[in-house]
């Protein structure tokens with residue numbers, strides 16, 4: 718990732734991503750500053766996951782400029798977390814070990830992270846046997862243990878029941894209120910995609926609405942839900958809220 722230095726964590730200018738002939742993002746321009754809680758909303762296929770993948774460096778761009786502050790650490794969570802066939806504690810410890818922490822210390826730090834998500838008691842259980850909600854909490858502990866400055870989440874609660882959804886959402890709020898390795902002056906930046914507009918209202922400070930890969934609205938959360946919106950975004954909100 719390259720580009721002009723910027724105080725923003727991420728600075729995208731006219732970014733375009735295509736999969737073959739399929740346009741996934743079209744000339745998207747946006748800046749995200751540290752500490753923001755940004756929700757990405759839009760219909761299926763509107764480009765939310767692609768935008769998260771661009772921000773995480775997982776997707777290549779065909780056009781435009783992209784700068785991300787590489788000094789800030791990132792972690793990413795997906796709708797269905799990938800758990801290795803070993804204990805929850807080892808699943809968390811492995812992330813730390815891969816970054817150079819000694820295995821013994823990694824296991825100890827993993828326990829602390831699991832405690833933080835309320836799963837200390839099941840640390841020894843095979844992670845693959847845990848419920849979807851518990852697995853997502855292990856994934857949050859895995860991210861937490863790495864003390865990221867930026868947390869990217871792709872529909873993290875989409876496949877969870879209402880109770881598990883609330884638990885994971887509370888942990889996301891807790892995570893967003895904390896700070897990463899850069900220190901207390903640098904609150905965590907959170908970017909998440911969601912189809913749950915209630916969740917967006919509760920967690921986001923800013924909402925980005927995408928349609929067919931284009932950024933159609935980018936507003937503070939209050940304005941998104943209370944102010945005038947472009948027609949497509951207004952109909953989307955009306956439809957999603959039923």
Ligand SMILES: Nc1ncnc2c1ncn2[C@@H]1O[C@H](COP(=O)(O)OP(=O)(O)OP(=O)(O)O)[C@@H](O)[C@H]1O
Nearest residue numbers: 736739740741759760761762763764765766767768
């Ligand atoms: N690996 C891929 N190969 C080909 N096309 C892809 C690929 N990933 C995404 N696309 C296409 O790019 C467009 C944007 O997809 P993306 O997954 O970013 O949307 P989304 O808003 O996250 O959708 P959803 O809400 O269903 O998760 C869609 O038309 C999709 O079919």
